[in-house]
Amino acid sequence: MYAYFNFADADGQTRHRRFTGQHTLLTARTIEEVIPCLEQVQAYTKRGFYAAGYLSYEAAGAFDSSYATVEGSALPLLQFGIYKSFGEQQPCVTDAAVEKLNWVPAIQKTVYEQAIQTIKEEIAAGNTYQTNYTMRLRTRFTGDPAALFRQMQRAQRADYTAYLAWEDMAVLSASPELFFRWDGKRITTKPMKGTIKRGVAYEQDLKQRETLAASVKDRAENVMIVDLLRNDISRVAKLGTVRVPALYTIEKYPTVYQMTSTVEAETLPNTTIIDIMRALFPCGSITGAPKASTMKVISEIEPEPREVYCGAIGYIEPNGEAVFNVPIRTAIVNKTNQQATYSVGGGITWDSTADGEYEEAIAKSSVLQEQLPDFELLETIAYEDGAFVLEDRHIHRLVQSADYFSIPIEEAEVQNLLRKHQAAYPGQSHRIRILADQRGKLELFYSAMPAPIKGxxxxxxxxxxxxxxxxxxxxxxxHRKIYEDYKMEEPDVFDTLLWNEAGELTEFTIGNLVMELDGKLLTPPLACGLLPGTLREELTVKGTIKEAVLTKNDLQAASRIWLINSVRGWVEMEPVD
Known part of the structure; x- marks a missing residue:
């Protein structure tokens, strides 16, 4: 088995660990074999070896016989490779493109809705307060699992990603959730409960974050699991050391916001990894509460085993330190039958709606399709007679986008870059381009201002x-391809006017749209799908132009049409014959 981890350390810095040169492979296929295998894992780590692998969700019965699961798992319940050392390389780097995959839910939405109703009946009967219900998505997959893992890793940018590979199978985990970190003395767990899809525009995205932070339902679900984890950890904790240093923390990922909390404690002397697993496994965030009775409900309504999904993936060091994730956002690729499986789920409470939970589950699967391009943030600014045109608006837009994409840029850094140019070229005129890469490195380039456009x-x-x-x-x-493809349709014209699926006009490829209709200057609202141009914003704030939904029919009715941007100003346009 080949094992790669990119887990955050205790300081929050992610580090590559690549285990190769396997000494031996420990496998448990029955409940009775799980504990003996973990005892062997302990013995090897005490001898100076590293252990890396996984426990399936269905291994739960080895730690508590009351934990019910669905039978019929095709994968081993436990598998750990034993290694003498690890490297810090990334996994089998591949440039292979991931084909467009058709992920299909294994159950119909009507079955999902019936399961939600059943859970509510169980809540009414007092058998569960919250149930984490999951479903499988499947697709035919003939590509490179490492390429799909890289795509998932880029799309999620999570702190606990892992890639396990065998000759005929691969596990691809882009998990953002820490199950536990244990250094032999202190244990930390970060249950994750509460999800909302991110907005596409900056202001919309902030509203989504605020919605999740204020959600009574999500906070209730989160604290319920925090209480469960506090109870679980107390079984191996010194009296009075269990604490919750962070509650309802909102974490940002490329496709979703997640609500997390942190529970930690000092463990009792002579605690072992088996004791930890017996107390915590499986993680309460992916079962619900109370754990035993809720797992029974899950086993009756979920039609197939979860396997590695919702189990635990991690490693144990020779010094006893152990780090495991909760394998959510995790795919299993079977190379033999050319099938990939990805599972999604969510916590169901009395207030849950089938539509709402279904949409949340689908939002969590967006990591499968999101192919993030390589890009840098860009600002193009007119520098006229020693002054930057709309400087504050350009800086504000750049910093907002940096915040959106989690790129570390401070407003003062951008201002300093502009002041240096101003000092070097006083009184001159240039076209300025500022680039900011993913690490926050800023660069400034300048060229001659474009010639004025006449007519x-x-x-x-x-x-x-x-x-x-x-x-x-x-x-x-x-990332200009989204514009360039349209521009190439009519390469001989000055620019191309874009529109969305609803038939609403949006913008030109190099500037915003302004149209004169009935004596009013109008521009499409941002919600139609367009860049918040700095000149557009300036004119909107001043009241010179007003927002209005515009359609293709308005083109014929318009008395005048302009393309506007902060470098070229107002460029009058007319449709090609």
Missing amino acids: KQKFASAATPIDKTNRYYYHKTT
């Missing part, structure tokens, strides 16, 4: 609509 310029309308759910239309970046 009306021709434009063509795009042949197909844009996808207004694509976040890159709302942030200025070097």
